[in-house]
Amino acid sequence: xxxxxxxxxxxxxxxxxxxxxxxxxxxxxxxxxxxxxxxxxxxxxxxxxxxxxxxxxxxxxxxxxxxxxxxxxxxxxxxxxxxxxxxxxxxxxxxxxxxxxxxxxxxxxxxxxxxxxxxxxxxxxxxxxxxxxxxxxxxxxxxxxxxxxxxxxxxxxxxxxxxxxxxxxxxxxxxxxxxxxxxxxxxxxxxxxxxxxxxxxxxxxxxxxxxxxxxxx
Numbered sequence: 042x043x044x045x046x047x048x049x050x051x052x053x054x055x056x057x058x059x060x061x062x063x064x065x066x067x068x069x070x071x072x073x074x075x076x077x078x079x080x081x082x083x084x085x086x087x088x089x090x091x092x093x094x095x096x097x098x099x100x101x102x103x104x105x106x107x108x109x110x111x112x113x114x115x116x117x118x119x120x121x122x123x124x125x126x127x128x129x130x131x132x133x134x135x136x137x138x139x140x141x142x143x144x145x146x147x148x149x150x151x152x153x154x155x156x157x158x159x160x161x162x163x164x165x166x167x168x169x170x171x172x173x174x175x176x177x178x179x180x181x182x183x184x185x186x187x188x189x190x191x192x193x194x195x196x197x198x199x200x201x202x203x204x205x206x207x208x209x210x211x212x213x214x215x216x217x218x219x220x221x222x223x224x225x226x227x228x229x230x231x232x233x234x235x236x237x238x239x240x241x242x243x244x245x246x247x248x249x250x251x252x253x254x255x256x257x258x
Contacts, residue, residue: 053102057128062120063096069246070163073221073253074102076244077161080217080255081107088155090115092143092162092201097125099161101132110155113137115146143197144204148211156214160205163221164197193229198222202237209258216258224250 047058053071080086081103087110091100100112114129114136116122122138129136139146144160146152198220205218222230227243234241234254243251 052098055098055102055105055132057096057098057101058131059096059124062118063124069248069252070099070221071102072244072246073161073163073219074099076253076255077103077159077219078106080219081109081159084157084215084217086157086159086217087111088158089113090144090147090158090160092160093117093164096121097128097136099163100136101128101134103161104134105132111137113139113152115139115141115143117142143201144208148204148207151211154212154214158212158214158216160216160218161220162198162201162218164201165194193226194223195226195229195233198230199233202234202239205239205256205258206237218254218256218258220254220256222252222254224252227251230254 046060048060049056049058050065051057052068053074059065077089077099081089089100089103089109089111090113091097092115097114100114103109104112112134114122114125116125116138117140119140122140126136126138147154201220209216231241231243234256239256240258241254241256244253244255246252
């Protein structure tokens with residue numbers, strides 16, 4: 042698989058390939074990975090679905106520390122999926138790759154999923170208008186990797202969590218979710234998740250800012 046202009050970065054003790062077509066891996070996301078590993082071991086989870094995979098740092102990092110039975114990766118970007126597949130091959134991880142929009146493929150068609158399941162998601166969460174205030178390195182990343190929303194930046198997560206409720210109606214598994222949000226979104230997330238009646242909690246990043254959501258369905 043030949044992909045141009047590749048660079049390499051270390052994330053969670055593993056080197057990953059990436060380029061301008063994917064979100065640049067950031068160390069803050071290691072907090073999500075650590076929590077996922079702990080949850081998988083505690084709840085004996087054996088299946089992982091990763092939404093909006095980009096270079097696929099989250100599932101590979103989790104797999105190397107848990108040896109999950111099945112991993113499914115979903116992304117709407119064909120270019121991102123190429124990078125994800127390359128990193129999967131380099132790390133000898135077997136994955137089912139699906140091109141699709143959030144959880145829509147699982148709602149439109151019934152999949153055979155084992156009963157202990159974790160869904161991870163690091164969706165774009167920054168308001169469009171904040172693009173001018175971001176650091177210079179973000180100019181080289183896909184806009185759809187970071188910016189998604191006119192009012193709060195949380196809009197795509199709202200759509201995702203509504204899909205989660207539909208997913209719950211179809212799959213009766215024991216299901217957990219872990220998501221990464223922006224530093225100023227705890228309040229808007231809390232209001233929306235409470236409105237949906239979801240069982241959720243927050244946990245902090247490396248700077249002790251509560252930027253991660255954990256949900257049990």
